Amino acid sequence: MSSPPYTAEVLALFERAPRAGRPQAAGWVSGEGQEPLTATHVRWHLLGANGHIMDVRYEVRGCPHTIAVAAVLAQRMVGQSVAELKLDVAAIASELGCDMTKLGRLFVIEDAILRAAHILRS
Amino acid sequence: MTVPVYLDYAATAPVDPRVLQAMAEVLGACYGNPSATHDQGMAARACLESARAQVAGLIRAPAAAIVFTSGATESNNLAILGAARANGDRGRHLISVRTEHRAVLDPLAQLVREGFKVTLLDTDRLGRIDAQQVLAAVQNDTILVSIMAVNNETGVLQDIRSVATAISGRGILLHVDAAQAAGRISLDVAQMGVDLMSLSAHKIHGPPGVGALYVRREPRPTLRPLLFGGGQEFGVRPGTLPVHQIVGMGCAFQIAADEGAVEMRKLSALRDRLWQELQVIPRIHLNGHPTERAPHILNVSFEGIDGESLQLAVSPLAVASGSACSAASGEPSYVLRALGRQDALAAASLRFSLGRMTSEHDIQVAAQCVITAVLRLRELAPQ
Numbered sequence: 220m221s222s223p224p225y226t227a228e229v230l231a232l233f234e235r236a237p238r239a240g241r242p243q244a245a246g247w248v249s250g251e252g253q254e255p256l257t258a259t260h261v262r263w264h265l266l267g268a269n270g271h272i273m274d275v276r277y278e279v280r281g282c283p284h285t286i287a288v289a290a291v292l293a294q295r296m297v298g299q300s301v302a303e304l305k306l307d308v309a310a311i312a313s314e315l316g317c318d319m320t321k322l323g324r325l326f327v328i329e330d331a332i333l334r335a336a337h338i339l340r341s
Numbered sequence: 342m343t344v345p346v347y348l349d350y351a352a353t354a355p356v357d358p359r360v361l362q363a364m365a366e367v368l369g370a371c372y373g374n375p376s377a378t379h380d381q382g383m384a385a386r387a388c389l390e391s392a393r394a395q396v397a398g399l400i401r402a403p404a405a406a407i408v409f410t411s412g413a414t415e416s417n418n419l420a421i422l423g424a425a426r427a428n429g430d431r432g433r434h435l436i437s438v439r440t441e442h443r444a445v446l447d448p449l450a451q452l453v454r455e456g457f458k459v460t461l462l463d464t465d466r467l468g469r470i471d472a473q474q475v476l477a478a479v480q481n482d483t484i485l486v487s488i489m490a491v492n493n494e495t496g497v498l499q500d501i502r503s504v505a506t507a508i509s510g511r512g513i514l515l516h517v518d519a520a521q522a523a524g525r526i527s528l529d530v531a532q533m534g535v536d537l538m539s540l541s542a543h544k545i546h547g548p549p550g551v552g553a554l555y556v557r558r559e560p561r562p563t564l565r566p567l568l569f570g571g572g573q574e575f576g577v578r579p580g581t582l583p584v585h586q587i588v589g590m591g592c593a594f595q596i597a598a599d600e601g602a603v604e605m606r607k608l609s610a611l612r613d614r615l616w617q618e619l620q621v622i623p624r625i626h627l628n629g630h631p632t633e634r635a636p637h638i639l640n641v642s643f644e645g646i647d648g649e650s651l652q653l654a655v656s657p658l659a660v661a662s663g664s665a666c667s668a669a670s671g672e673p674s675y676v677l678r679a680l681g682r683q684d685a686l687a688a689a690s691l692r693f694s695l696g697r698m699t700s701e702h703d704i705q706v707a708a709q710c711v712i713t714a715v716l717r718l719r720e721l722a723p724q
Binding site: 241251256282 | 645646647649650653684685688718721722723724
């Protein structure tokens with residue numbers, strides 16, 4: 220291999236996976252996304268109040284890039300308006316130096332978030 | 342920087358210091374061309390023939406049956422392409438197995454492009470074929486059967502002797518890729534009924550870049566050379582021979598002959614210990630036959646996690662992943678898929694391969710590292 224497949228940031232996010240986990244308390248809503256080819260599976264948990272996202276948790280079965288992108292999104296979503304979510308998976312993937320051939324599986328994260336957000340809105 | 346625990350001996354093994362010393366001595370003092378008739382050439386020839394006898398000794402073959410090559414890949418190519426092209430007027434059909442190494446499957450694919458027919462046998466879920474399967478695939482124009490002795494990913498053993506017995510008397514050549522078998526299991530080419538056997542030096546602590554092909558003496562199979570440009574190696578493999586590498590291979594094979602039995606018991610015990618320790622992890626699967634396998638390979642699949650993340654999480658270990666042999670494509674191992682593993686499970690697999698320098702401490706570290714990695718990734722994953 221000519222260059223390391225993961226940037227230092229991806230490695231750190233993979234290692235720590237900030238905000239990963241399953242919320243135990245009541246009031247959270249969840250959405251899922253799956254990509255059967257690689258068996259990538261994301262479950263996203265949102266806690267909302269007054270039309271805004273108060274807290275985020277996620278569960279991921281996926282490659283290191285999927286975990287890293289999920290971790291970045293989770294950090295950036297807190298405080299966002301549920302009605303105007305900014306979810307640019309492709310941009311985050313690019314920021315992290317992800318292998319862009321993985322975009323298909325990375326969009327599973329977006330699927331999961333949008334499903335959870337839909338429940339939150341309704 | 343922490344030195345990773347090396348458990349990838351099936352890929353390549355570090356050169357034994359005794360081999361290194363033997364090679365260095367030859368490089369310094371034995372510089373003649375072994376084809377030359379002067380003193381330096383004769384000295385090199387003596388080294389070469391001594392190594393040939395050492396290599397032959399490990400598989401209980403006569404020295405004159407050993408043809409030196411650049412490695413097992415070339416040996417497989419020479420055996421398969423050479424035998425098929427030389428015997429093409431007698432028949433156009435060959436038989437092999439889906440779980441063979443690419444160094445066998447790719448030459449077979451080349452023969453298909455040249456108009457030959459190839460039957461690839463399916464293994465059972467444990468990675469084995471039986472002799473009757475081979476016999477059932479034989480056609481009137483079958484000229485060669487190629488079956489590996491030890492699978493490079495799972496360590497599964499094939500019953501070569503039964504296959505040889507089943508096809509004997511039909512004029513069919515039997516080629517065995519023994520790259521993973523030499524020095525790991527007992528080999529006796531005459532007893533096994535093998536016509537052609539591919540051997541590698543670097544898998545058993547010899548130097549990379551050198552291998553050999555055993556070619557039965559009586560009757561001697563006809564092989565068409567792949568290269569042209571000299572009469573070396575019985576006219577089958579021309580080119581000036583790398584005496585220092587060949588001496589290294591001879592030394593490695595001699596060490597394996599002298600110490601192999603003890604080493605096999607040690608590796609077998611360490612491999613079993615690793616498997617035992619890993620079984621604290623729920624939902625894991627041993628790939629391959631539970632008993633009919635070489636002592637140095639353990640291949641395990643882990644449910645519920647991503648293969649690439651697993652590989653990264655166990656990066657303190659030098660192990661092969663479930664996509665190791667398809668690294669360029671990133672596809673899950675075709676060997677594991679042939680054993681019935683689904684893609685995701687095949688990708689979430691690790692091959693641990695042990696060697697001379699593997700210690701109990703290495704096994705403990707490896708087991709703990711894998712247990713921690715798998716449990717963490719499962720904790721991250723949706724339940």
